[in-house]
Amino acid sequence: MLAGQAIQFDGAGNKATQQSARGVPQGWSLDTLDESKKVINANILDLLAAILKDYPDLYCECHGSTDADPTKQPDAGLAAYFKLDKTKAIQDELARNRALACKEGLVARGVPEPQLVITWKGCGGASKVSFTPLVPISRLHLAYISPASPCISHASPLYLAGQLHAARAACCAQDGARQDALTLPP
Secondary structure, eight states: OOTTOOOOOOOTTOHHHHTSSSOGGGGGOSSOSSHHHHHHHHHHHHHHHHHHHHOTTOEEEEEEEOOOOTTSOOOHHHHHHHTOOOHHHHHHHHHHHHHHHHHHHHHHTTOOGGGEEEEEETTOSSOEEEEEEEEEEEEOOEEEEETTEEEEOSSSEEEEESEEOHHHHHTOTTTTOEEOOOOOOO
16 A cells, blocks of 8 residues: 655755755655645555554554765755764764654554654665554563674564564664664553
């Protein structure tokens, strides 16, 4: 149903975005400067919210990513806004804010907040927020032998999204992505 559809944002580095009434935060607003994109965004979130409300045992990962080149100089407007001087750190914040905007949009449509997980990765190859269904499969959690080698222990849910995403649901550390604080039901 959602295949091929994507939430669309205004380019955060574009002058029109930065000079809009919202300024830099317009770059992660679901209410884009383009009226047709606003309608598309609303339709996607309405459809996804309806699915999640119909299936309360289904969780959803909202993963934000950006396509910026981490070796390039950061955009001056974004650097000033975030008070950061590295492209990767700025893009992480942008990806996080976009994923969070989608989560907030779903919560505003009646999806319980604990049903949603946000992850993000700036400079992740594509500028988008993707939605991945997550199904609880057991009550397990990750314990760490060392920061680089997780092992499975007991007591918090792992999820299945086509395949097991245990490391991603726990910390996203393997691929450099980040995740917000996660509170999952028992």
